[in-house]
Amino acid sequence: MDQEKRALIVKEIEHWQRSKLLPDHYCDFLLNLYRDPEASGTVVQQERKRKIVESNPLHWLLLIGSIGLFCYVGLHFSLFPPLLQIGVFLAVVLAAHGVSAYFRNRKPLLSYALFGVGAGALLAGGALLLGDESGAGAAGDWTAPAFYIACCAIIWIAFGVALRVPWIHLCGWIVLMFVYSAAVNRIVAPEGWVALELSWVPLAGVFGWIGWLLSRRAKQSGAVFLILACLLWFVPETYAYAFTEQPLAVTQSLMLGKLAALGATAFFFRKLWTEWVV
Structure with missing residues (x-):
């Protein structure tokens, strides 16, 4: 058989195997029948090698040059003038998020990886930009980093909502929860159980109510707010365990009681929230 026809048949059989159009053992039999014994690897692998x-x-030079430029910028970033630092920083963040949005439906894994790069760069x-100012200022000044992290979280929330990626939306809100908890710790520093x-807990109720309102028009966002409400429900006990002198037995009892209450609520209203989330 002609090599070109043989390669075309093998490629089509491999497509059937990847698409699960035929059982694997049938595809293996056909591949063994039509594949050239002298050929090594699949048609796709051979095409990649070719x-x-x-x-x-020129492609190799561009690749090596890009890696070298990236390493140079990373190693000497702190030596650049402030305006150049800001320019490089914005270029990397905007490029990563923009390309991530472009590949959202084409290559989701690549899109998520690029978002991670952009979020890490952000x-x-x-x-780095706040480091010198924080070092020169008061050691206990936390407002600037907290404000910056909150802004990052808002960007991630907007990005997740715009691209309809629930886990990015959720991560942004979780980061905001941490910022809020840090503010409570610094400003209020609650010690008693009432405080x-x-x-x-009121925030948990508000988030649950918002999720219920969004459940019909924006199902994914409604599910995100429901998860946030459940997380906020347990934050007081977690905070008490980490930052207060409350008795451990009391904290554990309240945690178990809340867990039982949440489980019972989820069971009795399962028809409602399954339509909401699933």
Whole structure:
């Protein structure tokens, strides 16, 4: 059989195997029947090898140059003038988020990876830009970093809502929860159970109510707010365990009681929230 026809048949059989159009053992039998015994690897692998071997030297130069430029900028970033630092920082963040949005439906994994790069650059760049100011200022000044992290969280929330990626939306709100908890710790520093519960439980109710309102028009956002409400429900006990001198037995009892209450509520209203979330 002609090599070109054989390669075309093998490629089609491999497509059937990847698409689960035929059982694997049938596809393996057909591949063994039509594949050239002297050929090594699948048609896709051979095509990849051919592209690498026949690739343009300019592509290799661009790849190596890009890696070298990235390393140079990373190693000497702190030596750049402030305006250049801000420019590089914004370029990386905008490029990562923009390309992530472009590949949202085409290549989701690549899109998520690029978002992670952009989010990491957003946090790292802010830490570098605020580092000198924080070091020169008061040691206990936490407002600037907290405000910056809150702004990052708002950007992630907007990004997650715009691209309809629930986990990014959720991560943004969780970061805002941490910022709020830090503010409560610094400003209020609650010690008693009444103050602890009032600091977070009303927010859990508000988030649950917002989620219920959004459940019909924006199901994913409604699910995000429901998860946030459940997380906020347990924050007072977590905070008490980490930052107060409340007895451990009392904290554990309240945590178990809340868990039982949440489980019972989820069971009795399962028909409602399954339509909401699932």
